[in-house]
Amino acid sequence: MILSIQNVVKQYGKHTAVNHVSFDVPKGCVFGLLGPNGAGKTSLIRMITTITGPDEGAIYLDGELLNERTPEQIGYMPEERGLYKKMKVGEHLLYLAQLKGLSEKAANEEIKHWFDKFEINDWWNKKVEELSKGMQQKIQFITTVVHKPKLLILDEPFSGLDPINTTLIKDEIRQLNEAGTSIIFSTHRMEQVEEMCDHIVLINQGKNVLYGEVKAIKNEFKENLFRIETSDTLPGDFDKHFQVASRPDGAVVVKLDEAASRNNELLRYLIQHNIHITRYEEILPTFNEIFIRRVEETQN
Amino acid sequence: MSKLNLIIKREYLTRVRKKSFIIGTLLAPVGLLVYFLVIVGLTKYEGGGEVKVAVLDEGGVVGIIPDDRGVRYIPASDKTLEQLKSEVLEGTYNGVLQVPTLGSLKQKELTVFYYSDDKLAPEKRQYIEKRIADKVRDFKIDSLRLDRTSIETLDTDVSIDPESIAKEGEDESKYTIGVGLAIGGIMAFIMFFMVMMYGQMVMRSVMEEKTNRIVEVMMSSVRPFQLMLGKIIGAGAVGLTQVLAWIVLSGAVMFLMPFLVDVDPQAMQPPPGAGAAIDPEVAQGEAFRLFQELGKQNWPMIVGSFLIFFLGGYFIYSSMFAAIGSAMGDDYGEGQALVLPVTIPIILAFYIVAFVGIRNPDSGLMVFASMFPLFSPIVMPFRMAFSPPVWQVALSLILVVASAFFFVWMAGRIYRVGILLYGKKVTLKEIGKWLFYR
Known part of the structure; x- marks a missing residue:
């Protein structure tokens, strides 16, 4: 040190x-x-x-x-x-x-x-x-x-x-x-x-x-959010299997629980349903978000 | 080189190299020279040119008056007042002096009339009054058939010559007091001036470092106390340099003076009414006794103690100014309230010397003031020329040196907090609290 x-x-x-x-x-x-x-x-x-x-x-x-x-x-x-x-x-x-x-x-x-x-x-x-x-x-x-x-x-x-x-x-x-x-x-x-x-x-x-x-x-602050971009439409029961957090500009952001995230459940589902994926990423929090969140949490 | 030395060196060199310092140091003695030349010129100056006065001596009291100090007395008793008045209007005379007949020889007051539309200068009026009074006196002496030489023997000049009983043989002449006052006064003034000028210089310099934010960089290299002390010592050394330069240069100017102007002894005479003209031989004797008196002063003691009092006073006040400077923000005007408590004791000390010391250098107030450390650096050097008891000088010295250490320590505690505090209006009460911060 x-x-x-x-x-x-x-x-x-x-x-x-x-x-x-x-x-x-x-x-x-x-x-x-x-x-x-x-x-x-x-x-x-x-x-x-x-x-x-x-x-x-x-x-x-x-x-x-x-x-x-x-x-x-x-x-x-x-x-x-x-x-x-x-x-x-x-x-x-x-x-x-x-x-x-x-x-x-x-x-x-x-x-x-x-x-x-x-x-x-x-x-x-x-x-x-x-x-x-x-x-x-x-x-x-x-x-x-x-x-x-x-x-x-x-x-x-x-x-x-x-x-x-x-x-x-x-x-x-x-x-x-x-x-x-x-x-x-x-x-x-x-x-x-x-x-x-x-x-x-x-x-x-x-x-x-x-x-x-x-x-x-x-890693600690990640919320297990995954962003999917696809040219296909997602199956009708997608919302029943996964919790959709938001749908920004044609993309879908899905929030998984810890286990699901580790087992790549979302990816498996998409592949099984033959969805054509153009982009798939985990959304990590920016430091700006972490900063603001932590400061607000500790404000009181 | 130690950090303190580095700071002192920088503080000293940056100031001494400044144009304003060099010009100020060189010009002050030149200013002194100009001042003397102006004084000499002024004493030679005859106010308002010559005045021609027609004297209408109605009772034959004044007779012929010789011309004197820009006044020409022209006997005109053969003419009437009305004639003379019109001649004044024509411009032959500046005015008519009508001296009425003396009612009786016992008359103590005589009103003389001056007819003119021009104002008579107060100085000329004094001269004329004195001349006529002398003439009336002569007239009375003659009329009473008195012996002029017997009367002159009645006048005696009396002066007190103090003689010490304990220190027999140490003759104190009538000049002792005057010389003491002069030396003491000059020393008190130099002290006052130096403490004010260089103390405030330290304050401004501290403020400047705080405002331009160099201080935070400095603080990460040196202790706040080192920076403050280095600044105070550096500026003090600049002050001593300036005083020494002035002493040397003034000495040179004084030495050169007689070659540059011819001082007219006539012009140095006191104005009429202040006593008879001084006989040149007597004057020489007086000058000799004056120098004798100057030589009799205990110079090593005076200069030595002056230096200690100077350093003591300088450290006390400049450390207070440094503390105040550190507490001030960018706004000098706002800080004035903090400056006042520091300047008041200096000014008070100076007033004590000016209004009490000059009348009675050994009065109770003076003794107290010459012990009290906030006053003593200005008051004690003044008293030194009057040989105060040794124990008083010693006690005063001890007190001033001890106080200097105390004030520098105290200022250091204020400084280290104030110098890093921004954007806050500070009160004296708050500064007091800083003393007790860890």
């Missing part, structure tokens, strides 16, 4: 922002930290980055209780980003890299490496305020990864990025992940979760309401 959250509680006055939350982040995975606004995600991230400390419980990074060396092992890109507008790009990166524990020499080398990679060598002496928003985002990304953190925490990393930069940063994240960096990815964009994450935790009202592997969760 790269990160282990154990029974963590955080209170602000009377408000409990994080309420006995536990989960583990496996090493080398892309981990989705999900939840509606105000769920306690930021409070949790701030504790992981040691900006604040938990009132109860413990957090371990790579087996070690969080300590003063933790910040140097974590790269954090907050959703609300910012840089010193009047500083020169090169000096700014040097400053933040040194604050992350790099020596001046090492920081220089790392920054040069990223400048080459992004082909922005002529930006060194530009002031941050002279850069476009997209360019500033690139700099922000470099500041997050320049010290080669073990764990990268990205809060809505693609918000405000154009498609070209989104692809660029996505590729960088993948490369870093392949090289062994564990990544916590906090977002509202569920299609990104399905695309990028292998594990997730869903937080609502300060509590852990859903946690596990993406594939397993999708």
Whole structure:
């Protein structure tokens, strides 16, 4: 485990922002930290980055209780980003890299490496305020990864990025992940979760309401719905054998019980009746649906 | 390099490299020079040009008055008032001065009439009144057949020269108080100015970091306390740099002054009514005694304690400003209510010096104010020039240093909560609660 959250509680006055939350982040995975606004995600991230400390419980990074060396092992890109507008790009990166524990020499080398990679060598002496928003985002990304953190925490990393930069940063994240960096990815964009994450935790009202592997969760939430598309008409007694959930645009969606689904009863029936099938699929819930369902279920 | 050092270095360098800092630092002594030139120019300035006055001396009291300070007195007793009035209208004179006959030698008041349609400048009016009063005095002395030299021996200049009983041999001249007031006043003013200016600079800088959201990135690398302390120390170092630069540059300007302007000793004389003209030799003696008095001050003690009080006061106030800045949102106007409780003690301390200290530097209120840590950084340096008891200085120093640590600690607790809190209007009561957050 790269990160282990154990029974963590955080209170602000009377408000409990994080309420006995536990989960583990496996090493080398892309981990989705999900939840509606105000769920306690930021409070949790701030504790992981040691900006604040938990009132109860413990957090371990790579087996070690969080300590003063933790910040140097974590790269954090907050959703609300910012840089010193009047500083020169090169000096700014040097400053933040040194604050992350790099020596001046090492920081220089790392920054040069990223400048080459992004082909922005002529930006060194530009002031941050002279850069476009997209360019500033690139700099922000470099500041997050320049010290080669073990764990990268990205809060809505693609918000405000154009498609070209989104692809660029996505590729960088993948490369870093392949090289062994564990990544916590906090977002509202569920299609990104399905695309990028292998594990997730869903937080609502300060509590852990859903946690596990993406594939397993999708399986867990499936409702045994099957969609059939056919050029033939279905036999008249079809409705007596199967529960038809809906009939969208000429297709039929059937809800089976668990056993029937496992025994492929529907398929067998269709083949026996010589129905010509053009398409047959199990409808798995989207993460969006799972998210909304779980949040609504736990709202009370 | 430690993180704190890195922060201090950045805070210092970004400010010192700013154009506004360089211009401000260089221009202030130039401004001082211009100020002196203007003062010199103003003292030389004769208000409103020459005034020609016809003197109608009806009783032969004033006789001939020599021209003086832009007023020409022209004897015209051979003409009537009506004639002179028409000559004024023709423009021969600016006005007619009608000096009536003195009723008796015992008369204590004399009203002189001035006929003109132009206003007489108040300054000229004073000069003329003084001249005529002198002439009437001479007239009375002559009429009473008094001996002029005997009368002059009646006038005696009296000044109190304080002598210490306990510290015998340490002569305090009549300049001690004046020099003390000047040194103390200047120090109190510098303190007030620096604390206000650099304290508020820290506050704005904290607000800026919060509004442009860099702070969240910073917080994931350094402790909030490190960032706050680094900022306070960095800005304080900028303040010291500026003061040192000003001292050096002002010294240079003062040194160059005599070469740039010729200061007219006549122009420096007090206006009439403030005493007789100063004899140049006496003036030289006075200047010498003034420098002697300046030299007698315990400068290492004054400068040394000034520095400690400066640092103490600066840390107390700038940490409060930092805490306030962290609690404020993007709206500076909204935060004014939070700034006020911090600025009030500074202003109050300055008023105590200005209204009480100058009249009585050792009064009970001054002693209290020079101990109370929110006031003492401004009040104690003022009192230093009046040799307060050593135990008072020592106690005040201990209190101010201890308070500085306390305030920085307290501000750190407020700062770490406030800096990450957005979109909420904060009250002082709420800030108080943050102190006790874990």
